[in-house]
Amino acid sequence: MNRQRMRVLAPWLGCLAIASFVVARAHYITDLSAFLPAKPTPTQQLLVEQLRDGPTSRLILIAFEQGDAASRARLSVSTAARLRRDLEFSSVNDGEPTTQEADREFLFQHRYLLSDRVSAQRFSEAGLHAAIADTIEDLASPAGLLLKSLLPDDPTGEMLHIIDQLQRTAAPTTNDGVWVSPDGERTLMVAQTAAGGSDTDAQERALSAVRAAFAAAVQESSSVAAQAVRLKMSGPGVFAVAARAKIERAAVRLSIISSLLVVTLLFSVYRSFPALALGLLPVASGALIGVAAVALGFGVVHGITLGFGITLIGESVDYSIYFFVASRSRPDDAAAAPWQRTWWPTIRLGMLTSVCGFASLLPSGFPGLAQLGLYSISGLIAAAAVTRYVLPALLPKGFAIHDVSPLGRRIVGMLGPVREMRQPILAALAAALAALALSVLILHRDTLWNHELSALSPISPQEQEFDAKLRRDLGAADVRDLVIVTAATQDAALELAERAARALDPLVAARTIGGFDNPANYLPSAATQAARRGSLPDAQQLADRVQAATKDLAIHSERLQPFVQDVDAARQAPLLTPQNLQGTSLRAGYEALVLGQANRWHALLPLHSVESQPIDTARVIAALQAAQLGEAQVLDLKLESDSLYANYLHEAIRLSLAGMVAIIVLLLIALRSAIRVVRVLAPLLLAVLMVAVGLVICQVQLTILHLVGMLLIVAVGSNYALFFDRQATLHEAGSEASTLASLAIANASTVIGFGLLSFSQVPVLVALGTTVAPGAFLALLLAAALSRA
């Protein structure tokens, strides 16, 4: 006997040890990528990069509210100064000029390579005359007077032109030296983290750093008004950190509560601690092996898999319930064999049905779903195997749980009236119900599914609204459309960006777009730089031309000697490379717009809208095509991510239907009777339909997680239906009570677990909970009602 036990237990323990090893060494990730495609097209690849680590993913929008304006401004300056010393941030901007000193130095020194007005014509005698006369006229304006001291070095006004070139869009309103919202109610700051947006840990550190810097600034300030100022933050990083915390909180809290409730339920049924401990063995083994399988199969484990996986294989708690209740009915030693003959095939078939359902998740391009599929399949197989082979081996001699058949008899009594109805009437009722449900769904077919990725976002509408408000205040910082040009080298990408910019300029004039950013404004392509440098005359030529050009102007040519020297120096200076941007804030701006991998470089030209109106991308595409830039892509970030999600949704619906077909085939093979298959599936499909109708009536739009939930209804419910089917073939009136009792207990534990999810704040959990809890209950109810007594 002991030896026989060891033959079962040793492989099990061995498997658990290996699984533990794999689980301990696995790599876990919690970023968005569970929701992003695994095998992206080049456009999707760019989108994914943008969403994960692109410049917009690294922005933290910071607002100071309440207190008085002067205190807010002082705190903003003081907080920004602290953050600029922090290496977590690549740039911190609150409208102050401090960061701009190095930038100006760079721009001024290289003005003849950077200005797009530099040409041979401009440096001819006539060109110089026009340019210098223009600059002198500018001096008459108070704003132009800023240029007075620059006149001897830069009489053609290139410096101001470069600054204009870089600031295509209006800066936020400024008051007391810092950015403020148009209503003046809050002070604004934008920090860009050094780490990518997908690095949630780094984002969390950055947010803490902002809070700490603000707290230190408040402490340092002696004013009372400063104490009243409140710090608020928004942006992708803030959302990612909040979402993770929310999901973690919800997952931890809900799993603790549901574990407690399920354990209490099981204990009140079993009235035995060993039974309770043994009963949890299948699900625990399944969870461990499920994670290990995902780690081995995918290399990494998504947080979502850990969070939901255990819920998906909650069905395996039921296995031990069925086992204990069935073995209770014949508590003597020889009883194990009949259980294995009578009920194990049914449990196995139920498990295989679930596996078929979950297998439909496996080919999903959505890594989160594919992982959940693998986890559930391996977890359920492991749990079922543990129930079949390990539990009987571990069962102590004379083990018996509390008798549950009285409960079963009460349920049988309650089913009485339904069971007395004639079979055709029941079938007709079920068909009518199904037809009614279907017609409701067909009526709502256009609004049935939610096609927006944001439907899955755990961020509340209030938080999204605050984010949108901050972005509006900051002046259209929210980039939705990007023009992307791609080339083999960084320089070639810049050349394409320059061509794209020439095609886009007329659209700015026509107000199709409000403006655009261009990496070539920070660093022109080598060819462009060389052309500009080549158009500069030598010192003697320039001196002669300046003398001739200024003859009738208000300035003596001798005063422009510094200009002649600067131009001569520029003629001999080397061309700029990305290294030259080092130490300036321009580098962050440039690197945000040029993404490179090996021999594939992308230059991004983010488009700004006119007064927040949607951009007519068709006209942008037409302009680019007219400029022979057919290979340039126009990426609408929101549209792309929504269509990405919509693709998943359609794929998931198709795969679920395929899973359904697989389940039907499986049942046909196992039951060898079409009528039995119909009888098994009818209550499940009816339950799914009724849940869908319920959600529609409650004005819930279905998401991909609702679909997963429906799959779960079929997976869990198939056990119930199969049990009734098996019971009907047994012709043992006495055993029905205990079968019904075990199903009722299993169902209660499922409804508790998923019902709790409905109370969370996380949409994906709510979707799962509100689908499965009522669905599982309905499945049992319908399966019982439609079964033959």
Next chain:
Amino acid sequence: MTRRPLGALLMAFAALYAGASALAAPPLGQADDLDAVMSLLATRQHGRVEFVEQQFLAILNHPLESSGELRYDAPDHLEKRTLLPKPETLVLLRGGLTQERGGRTRVIDLHRYPEILPFIESIRATLAGDRAALERVFHVDFAGSLQRWSLTLVPLDRELLHTVKQVEIDGSKDQLLRVEIRQADGDRSLMTLRTPAAP
């Protein structure tokens, strides 16, 4: 880049603000001292004057001349529309300056240069008729009568003196007639103002 152009900008703004003072006419008081002038200035709500401005810059061979009109609406909206030599509109609102010139709009932040701040604030105090605020920043000399007065403002702050040496505002009752700003580097600007002939 040096800070010198700021001085010029500063002066231009002094002129801008002072120019705004030369606007519509509330009832006259009888007093003939600084307080009387200040209270007269303070009661003004809005108005419109024409200006001619000359800038004497050492770097240029002859002065730059520009002209246009000033519009003012209490408390803090001031517009300078230059028509010659190049059309330009400057709008000062809540410490932010917007320039519109040649189809481009630029926002110039006055607060970037801390030395300007007290100066602007004190001119604002003059417009508001707040003598105490004015005297916190400037040494104020008043000469003449209500009919014909002259205000000489010399910054108290030594830093400020590096850019602006003195601002002189001449006026009659609540009308400003002439604003002269002398910079530390010897450059100066002179703005003469007159109320446009009634249509």
